[in-house]
Amino acid sequence: MTPLVEMYHKLYQAFGPQYWWPGENPFEVAVGAILTQNTNWGNVEKAIKNLKHQKVLSAKALHEMPASELPLLIRPAGYFNIKAKRLKSFIGFLIKNYRGSMKKMREDDIHSLREKLLNIHGIGPETADSILLYALEKPSFVIDAYTKRVLSRHKIMEHDRSYEEFQGLFHSALKRDIQLFNEYHALFVKVGKTYCKRRAPLCDECPLDKWRAENGIS
Secondary structure, eight states: OOHHHHHHHHHHHHHOOOOOSOOSSHHHHHHHHHHTTTSOHHHHHHHHHHHHHTTOOSHHHHHHSOTTTHHHHTGGGSSHHHHHHHHHHHHHHHHHHHTTOHHHHHTSOHHHHHHHHHTSTTOOHHHHHHIIIIISOOOOOOOOHHHHHHHHHTTSSOTTSOHHHHHHHHHHHSOOOHHHHHHHHHHHHHHHHHTSOSSSOOGGGSTTHHHHHHTTOO
């Protein structure tokens, strides 16, 4: 069993299923992936609640909304002017290429979709892979700050390696399973928030502590 597989089993045994990404439909998940940049999920939930309250959480409604109105509705997510432009760019892409349908978007192959997403203003690798995995159910592993922190502290990969190198590690070591990728990424978020904190990590309490010792990691 590879270290990444062992780590997954340890985390799953400790935390169980995470039921991530929250969202009622693929479009809401994609919107959340864009809004969650540089903020916490609680703030994103407030912004999405505003959109739902105004009955505008759809590609058509947001596409037709004046550019001046959207920042006010997503204000709780922070950087609202920047995120409004990014959201508008994504929705413009969705309307133009797939007539606003996430279902039609999903019909494209993963490599073509990822390239197209990365060409949208304000969408980087983490956001693109979040949309691919959670909204479109494509097997593209999401790398975030928690993943890098946990792996680097457990001597699996140096923290300063590229996004592509981290992602390649998972793609080569694990089978391309959507549910596995989904659950594993969510478990990294859970252990990162709970124990593997950026400052003052709680290593002795972490479910990976015994695994560290067994593998001679100091």
